[in-house]
Amino acid sequence: METSAVGASTGMSNVMARISGIQSQLAMLSRPTVAATVVSASPAAPSAAAGTASFAGRSSSGAQFAAALQSAVSAAAPTGGVAGPGATGSAATAPVTTGPVAPGPVAPAPAATAPGATTAADAWTRPVDGRVTSKFGMRTHPVTGVYKLHTGTDFSAPMGSSIGAASSGVVKSAGWQGGYGNTVVIDHGDGITTMYAHASELLVKPGQRVEPGDTVAKAGSTGLSTGPHLHFEVREDNKPVDPQPWLRKHGVTV
Numbered sequence: 001m002e003t004s005a006v007g008a009s010t011g012m013s014n015v016m017a018r019i020s021g022i023q024s025q026l027a028m029l030s031r032p033t034v035a036a037t038v039v040s041a042s043p044a045a046p047s048a049a050a051g052t053a054s055f056a057g058r059s060s061s062g063a064q065f066a067a068a069l070q071s072a073v074s075a076a077a078p079t080g081g082v083a084g085p086g087a088t089g090s091a092a093t094a095p096v097t098t099g100p101v102a103p104g105p106v107a108p109a110p111a112a113t114a115p116g117a118t119t120a121a122d123a124w125t126r127p128v129d130g131r132v133t134s135k136f137g138m139r140t141h142p143v144t145g146v147y148k149l150h151t152g153t154d155f156s157a158p159m160g161s162s163i164g165a166a167s168s169g170v171v172k173s174a175g176w177q178g179g180y181g182n183t184v185v186i187d188h189g190d191g192i193t194t195m196y197a198h199a200s201e202l203l204v205k206p207g208q209r210v211e212p213g214d215t216v217a218k219a220g221s222t223g224l225s226t227g228p229h230l231h232f233e234v235r236e237d238n239k240p241v242d243p244q245p246w247l248r249k250h251g252v253t254v
């Protein structure tokens, strides 16, 4: 049966409506087995659940159990994973929707796994093993000969070597971007994006969730490039910043 998926898309008012409905049903029930099973699906509120379990053991009335369930659900609500508008109370929904057939504890979905989540990532890693061959800053472009800002850091990377996501996030785009060639852009939330350019092969699709180090592309020399390498950018609100101090600030030696 659906558990967290249903919970994540159900509002609190809906939850309370369900609770009300279940209370009505429970008022007609006094079977301890039903009560015990429902309670087992409320791991987020151990103290309240324990109290309810003893109710069940004494074959208390359905009305008493319903009141206890109400408090158990109320206690569980604040601990639910909050993934955004409309997701509040997912933990509270789970025990109600699963009811007596719940197979076991239902863990609230962590916000980090919600589709499109844009919470700033905190774990960062080097996108490739290679050394830095060209730094962020003003330079004469090796192909065009134009003196202008080099908006990223170039890393040496043999043709076909793996390029990893520098941190967790959601793929914003994966495709051809003019002089950048085949390029992946990852959205890490809070206005932070990273870009991986000149790839020979793209291995992710827009909307895909990635974790630090996940391979997103293979290194290449597409676009304006003199040889296989990774052009890596970090942007804050789409403005390129120097990736090296950024990575150092986030615990990466580079």
Ligand SMILES: [Zn+2]
Pocket (backbone or CB within 6 Å): 134, 150, 152, 153, 154, 230, 231, 232
């Ligand atoms: Zn570059």
